[in-house]
Amino acid sequence: MKIPLYKIIYEKILEQINGGVLAKGDKIPSEKELAEQFGVSRITSKKALDLLAQEQFIERIQGKGSFVADIHGQINNQSSPVKVEEQEIYVNTKPKIGLVISDFSDRFGSTLVKAIEKNVTARNGSLLIKITKENLEDEEKAIQDLLEAGISGIIILPIHGEHYNHKILELVLKKFPVVLVDRYLRGIQIASVVTDNFKATKEATEYLVSLGHEHIAYITAPYEGTTVLEDRLKGYQFAFTKHQLDLNLKYTFESMASDFVLQERSQSEFTSELERMKQFIENNPEITAFVVCRYGLAKILLHVIHLLGKKVPEDYSIICFDSPPTDISEPLFTHIAQNEENMGGKSVELLFNQIEGITEVVTEIIDFDIIEGRSTEKLKENI
Known part of the structure; x- marks a missing residue:
């Protein structure tokens, strides 16, 4: 079984105390020094020192540092330092977990947030939530505020955009426990939990093809630099190649803004956006179909x-990502339903693995379902 890094640091210091390398009153390297020495985050080195203090091998003096305690006879009574595996690192502390999310609603996000909160609580943690409304500056401030609040790790649903948030990159460089949800950063080693977006749009397009549609358009928010949106576009395009259909690049319509931002735009800008889409059709x-x-x-x-003056699905079929839940009838849109419950659980699992010193970078790909609604039907043959 792979031993978490904080346990390795714990055992190394205990070995030095037991071997006389560190004697009573000697100063222990600081959290920062241990983090640099072992190539880990400061939260990992802090856990090692906290556990040594809990076992009374060291004394931690505020403003001065950590020192070897008076442990005469104590070490010889330890059957094995490996017994640290039986210790609970959060005996007297309740880890605070940060969640940064652009927005959430019943169509996507509410179930995810509830799943994250449930899984954090199950691990004796508390959840602090910051909402950024698709604003980069707000996202940076949210991350900084949570760090200053003393969080042990952070889950981020980043805003969409061409450029990476430098605050997220700083977390990676500092080896601070962080997990991204609904986005991964190409070329950056960071734990992520995402839907299989390529497969989702491929199968959504194939669903429309199975209904007889061949002239299928794709409506997207600005996708350049946003990995999940790029993957969705590629999945749509691949479906045409797979079924030997002509891919018409002019059938891709890029909206001027995401639907979150669009809600906050002026009436004139919104009217202009509607006119662009109308002209496209x-x-x-x-x-x-779309x-x-x-x-x-x-x-x-x-x-x-x-x-x-047209109707759905009589004149056009539509399939989209996500939809609000409905109890009384089938949903309005045939849609790709992301598994938010699983995404939330996996993100918390990956985060606590990092907090406990398991540093392997993992990208979890989560499957989905296509739910039939009232927005698609078989293409009528021209008479």
């Missing part, structure tokens, strides 16, 4: 179709 009359990267954009698309 009018300029491509052969289109019969794959949409987000539920909010699917709602906007539905509104534009109604403005054109």
